[in-house]
Amino acid sequence: MRTWKQYSVRTRCAVYSGLTAALLSALFAVLLAGLFHRLDTAQVTDVVDGAASRIALNVQRGRVHARLAHGYVANLQVADSQGRVVAASAPMSGKGPMTSLLPPAGTPHAAPNARAVICGSTALGHNCHIVVEQRVYGVGHSWTVYSAAPAPPLVDPGLAALLIASVLAITGAVTYTCRRIVGESLTPVDAIRSELDEITVTDPARRVPIPPHEDEIHHLAESVNHTLTRLQGAMEQQRQFASDACHDLRGPVTAMRAEVEDAMMAEDHTLATTTGETLLATLDRLQAIIGDLLIIARLDAKTPGARDRVDLAELVTAELDARHPSTKHIERELSPGVLVLGDRLRLARLLANLVNNADRHADSRITIKVSRAEGEAEGGQDGDPRFATGTAILEVLDDGAGIPPDQRDSVFQRFVRLGESRARDPGGTGLGLAIARQIAEMSDGTLCIADSVRGARFVLRLPLAPKARS
Incomplete structure (x- = not known):
């Protein structure tokens, strides 16, 4: 059995919009039917009230006959102060007073008339009627005029059919329109899906x-x-x-x-x-x-590697002391206290790869420098938020033939070895510099080849540890 979420977006949107439109339309139809019923009731009440006022005026003028003429309002009665019906329309002939809305005659501060909807009255039958009761006073006498007409139904059948048809039409139109709009909006999605399936x-x-x-x-x-x-x-x-x-x-x-x-x-x-x-x-x-x-x-x-506080000068010293003896002279220019955050083993591998590369290409001398630059501009990384605390700089220089500027980026690619490198060391892997740059980037730093008077100059820049600035 399919759950609701398994249906398409188009179907769900159409159903949601259709239900919403149906509920809102039904609510509006109910309010509209209630408004029409209220207007009809007010109109009938005015007609009944007018008929009572006409009979009351005739009573005051003494022109009331036992049989009252009637028009739209067929239920008319006139009763004396004793409650005896002295005049009535044909439908109400021989019947007692239709209701008693007003207090007995002579009651202080009594209202002269009253209106109500009466249902199930014996005189009027079992249907609901709008009844108006009006008291008329003469010289030494008082009369009560009754006027009644059937109350309008709660909902007229014709109006109900029209409202139901309107609700269904609006619901159908909104559902169709929503489904069409959503379908057109999702057409590019279908095209994207089809293209992805073909790739x-x-x-x-x-x-x-x-x-x-x-x-x-x-x-x-x-x-x-x-x-x-x-x-x-x-x-x-x-x-x-x-x-x-x-x-x-x-x-x-x-x-x-x-x-x-x-x-x-x-x-x-x-x-x-x-x-x-x-x-x-x-x-x-x-x-x-x-x-x-x-x-x-x-x-x-x-x-992710470790985030240790590493002193670059100490790292260089330890690695050089542990290296096998080399025919090349290695010079050290190390500033103490240059601390960075990084994985010590990875940084040691980076340094070893740079020194091995320099050892293969140097004629007689390798120089390793460690320094620091306060601020971004001095570190050469202007605008880079990684170097906001300052820059730790590690340089490895050799006095070999150097690297042409147009090939400086290619030497960091994997398995790329220049012709001079293959001639000097045919046993190299071609991966050392690629590994070194990747370690530098994973340590939030950079590794590049800078200009040098002679030979190659590899420059590693790493962010200083936050507390290292002081």
Whole structure:
């Protein structure tokens, strides 16, 4: 059994609007019927009151006959002070007084007339009548004039039929109009849904149609297209990543296969030692690629890191002291007390990747600097709210050949290695700088390549810890 929410929006809106229109129309019809009944009652009351006044005037003039002539108001009576009917119209002939609305004659401050709706009176029958009772005074005498006419029905049958037909017509018109309007409004939604159903992995460039009107559906279509654009970018990045990973993994595997085949075909069994050493070196590179791929997978998953207070100078000192000896001279220019909030292990990996990159490209010297800049403008991040507390700056410089300005952004892409880099270190993974920039961005910082007199100059900027400014 279908629940109410399982029906379409078009049907639900039409039903809601139809019920609302029916209730409001019915309420208006009831009020209108009540108004017409009140007007009819007032009109009949005036006619009955007029007939009583005419008979009273004739009584005062002494021109009353036993048989009263009547028109629309057929129920007429005249009674003396003793309550005896002395004159009556034909329908009321031989009947007693139709009612007693007024107090007995002579009652002080008594009203001269009275009006009421009487139902079930013996003299008038069982139907409801509008009765007017009027007292007339003469010389030593008093008379009571009675006048009555049938009360209008609560609702006239013709009027009731007209009101019911009007309520049904209004309800039907509102329901149809609402369903049509909602249907036309939801037509772009159907087009968007149909287009989304047609978009597949093999054709991710398609976009949903955007309605021309600036309404909520227009903004929805724009948001859907923006989402599709991001999904397409993520899919392309995933394809490129898989392609690059397969390309870089295929090289070590091919090299190992060739070494094994050469060793199997060689007659000299002492070649096994050389082959083993070659395979170990290749396996080291393969292990490094796999390790970098795992780090990238964790970073892509947006796994939040720790938020420790890290002293950059202490971090640099600890990492350099733990490094294997290098043929390059490493200079340190470290300002103490430069504190940032971040994951110490990730920041250490970022630093290691920058130093390893500098070690591969430097001719003889590597310089590592740690400094701080108070305020946004000095930190080079004007208008960026992330650096409102100040900027911590870590620079890694080498005296190598440097990186051309037009290639500075591409070196941060995954598996991208410049020709000079491949010549110096064919065993690199091409992922170190990509990992470093991703760690910087996840730490609310930036990593870029700045101009330098000689060699490459990598500049990491991180927000200072809030209490570090003082």
